[in-house]
Amino acid sequence: MKLGLLTALLGTLVLGGSDDPTEVGFDVLAGFDYEEGMELPDEVTKLDETKVTVRGFMKREDGGDGATSTFMLISDACGCEGTPMLNEFIYCESEEEHEIDPSVVTVTGTLYVGEEIEDEVVIGIYALEVESVGS
Amino acid sequence: MSPFRVALTIFAATTAAVAQDDWASAVEKANTHRRFAVRRAVSNKIAKAGDAAVPALRDFERSRSRNEIDLMLVDSIARAKAGGDATLELLESWARDRDFYWRSQALGGLAERKVESARDLFAAATTDPSHLYRVQGARGLIALGGDEGIARARRLLNDSDSRTRLRVARHLALSGDFSGLAELARGLDRDEAEFLGDPWGQRDAKLAVETLIEVAEQDFGWREARGDRDARKVAFQKMRGWIESKLGAPLADVDTAPAPPHAGGVEIRSCRHGDLFVRWGESAIHFGLEAPRSVPVDAATMRELRTQLKTALTVGGQRGKVVCDYLRLKDETVEKHVKFAPLRLPSPAAEWLKALARAVEKGGEPELSNAILDRLPQFAEATKK
Numbered sequence: 001m002k003l004g005l006l007t008a009l010l011g012t013l014v015l016g017g018s019d020d021p022t023e024v025g026f027d028v029l030a031g032f033d034y035e036e037g038m039e040l041p042d043e044v045t046k047l048d049e050t051k052v053t054v055r056g057f058m059k060r061e062d063g064g065d066g067a068t069s070t071f072m073l074i075s076d077a078c079g080c081e082g083t084p085m086l087n088e089f090i091y092c093e094s095e096e097e098h099e100i101d102p103s104v105v106t107v108t109g110t111l112y113v114g115e116e117i118e119d120e121v122v123i124g125i126y127a128l129e130v131e132s133v134g135s
Numbered sequence: 136m137s138p139f140r141v142a143l144t145i146f147a148a149t150t151a152a153v154a155q156d157d158w159a160s161a162v163e164k165a166n167t168h169r170r171f172a173v174r175r176a177v178s179n180k181i182a183k184a185g186d187a188a189v190p191a192l193r194d195f196e197r198s199r200s201r202n203e204i205d206l207m208l209v210d211s212i213a214r215a216k217a218g219g220d221a222t223l224e225l226l227e228s229w230a231r232d233r234d235f236y237w238r239s240q241a242l243g244g245l246a247e248r249k250v251e252s253a254r255d256l257f258a259a260a261t262t263d264p265s266h267l268y269r270v271q272g273a274r275g276l277i278a279l280g281g282d283e284g285i286a287r288a289r290r291l292l293n294d295s296d297s298r299t300r301l302r303v304a305r306h307l308a309l310s311g312d313f314s315g316l317a318e319l320a321r322g323l324d325r326d327e328a329e330f331l332g333d334p335w336g337q338r339d340a341k342l343a344v345e346t347l348i349e350v351a352e353q354d355f356g357w358r359e360a361r362g363d364r365d366a367r368k369v370a371f372q373k374m375r376g377w378i379e380s381k382l383g384a385p386l387a388d389v390d391t392a393p394a395p396p397h398a399g400g401v402e403i404r405s406c407r408h409g410d411l412f413v414r415w416g417e418s419a420i421h422f423g424l425e426a427p428r429s430v431p432v433d434a435a436t437m438r439e440l441r442t443q444l445k446t447a448l449t450v451g452g453q454r455g456k457v458v459c460d461y462l463r464l465k466d467e468t469v470e471k472h473v474k475f476a477p478l479r480l481p482s483p484a485a486e487w488l489k490a491l492a493r494a495v496e497k498g499g500e501p502e503l504s505n506a507i508l509d510r511l512p513q514f515a516e517a518t519k520k
Contacts, residue, residue, distance in 0.1 A: 025362070075337075076338060091172070
């Protein structure tokens with residue numbers, strides 16, 4: 001089971017059938033040096049508005065506990081080595097509330113890729129409309 | 136429309152405040168705003184302002200608390216390289232404060248700026264309990280150069296924590312010193328290492344890969360390999376080959392023994408006391424992320440402890456606001472898993488951990504027993520009167 005979990009976290013990119021979500025990992029999403037205004041690489045732009053499954057750690061934006069409908073999905077549970085870069089987290093929004101799980105979780109939904117800019121500042125690159133959160 | 140749109144109105148108000156040079160308001164927002172992206176954007180603006188924003192930061196820590204300063208803000212200031220004397224004084228006061236959560240990042244800011252006057256601080260940091268602080272100490276010494284400092288940094292290539300060894304090897308390699316290349320190879324070897332479900336080895340492998348690509352100025356086929364497990368291994372082999380060519384000798388075989396059989400464990404992340412990783416099995420308690428030090432415990436005691444844990448660990452999920460330090464407790468037999476913020480560990484769970492420490496002491500390892508006990512006060516809930 002652990003091997004399976006690790007395999008998933010390795011970020012194996014498997015393009016499935018038309019209804020199957022694409023399994024995508026942070027090694028692809030965060031696998032480039034992001035700079036504001038850059039042209040994002042094809043390997044992430046091709047995921048825009050597609051259904052994906054991503055494995056990672058849930059973190060509330062304020063670090064707190066309790067159920068929430070919005071959370072960040074990140075690859076490092078601690079984050080003590082520095083805050084995630086803009087291509088190292090996915091902003092997730094769900095219609096349901098979810099408890100923050102200390103384990104690695106699988107999140108499925110529609111991924112949006114592209115710089116969100118306001119007042120000349122990029123505030124995010126990846127956003128996910130969550131359909132489900134599982135173990 | 137993406138979910139980010141919901142933040143935009145708030146963000147517009149935020150940036151307007153900064154445009155008026157209202158640094159007090161900006162610092163408040165950088166530390167307290169509920170939206171991560173807003174905190175990040177404002178933190179970057181404050182960092183780029185350098186000394187101009189320092190009085191507002193000082194006011195904030197005086198009127199509130201230093202530990203209410205957000206990691207992102209400290210990180211942004213550390214990386215920005217902006218600022219003069221006031222910024223350096225701020226970073227140094229943070230880096231010297233053992234109670235400040237983000238002292239390692241602050242020390243990194245001094246290392247980034249190659250602050251000669253911090254040489255003694257860098258040197259002292261290399262023996263700190265926190266592995267991140269040790270790494271930043273070494274980073275500072277490497278940045279400043281000089282035989283004595285480099286020698287001290289190199290000593291951390293024998294650190295007991297493999298995370299320290301790898302990161303020091305990275306900083307040495309990036310400075311053109313290849314004495315730690317073998318540690319980068321070991322970082323690759325840890326790709327599948329995990330602790331209680333956390334694939335920490337992947338993060339180390341990623342760091343090793345990034346370092347090797349930068350210093351070797353070649354990709355090793357990594358970009359194409361990332362999404363493919365087998366292709367990753369091929370890329371790793373190419374990287375190992377490059378390291379061997381630089382070392383002029385084959386790399387030694389590494390013990391990649393699987394994790395010891397275990398039924399649960401505790402992970403304590405503490406920037407102040409250092410991290411602690413403990414797992415327990417049927418007749419032993421294992422300390423460490425890899426190549427663990429095992430303490431024999433008689434099977435009856437272990438059974439009793441595991442039974443007691445079922446009643447001591449009644450909650451799941453996350454308890455309290457986790458900023459950096461946390462205590463994660465996992466009972467794999469009943470799949471109970473909880474992460475506690477400082478001062479949020481309930482008494483039954485704290486008492487259980489004390490019982491675990493007693494078993495370790497009985498097993499002949501008082502030092503390891505104390506390693507557990509010393510860290511508990513940071514996490515235990517205050518006793519209700």
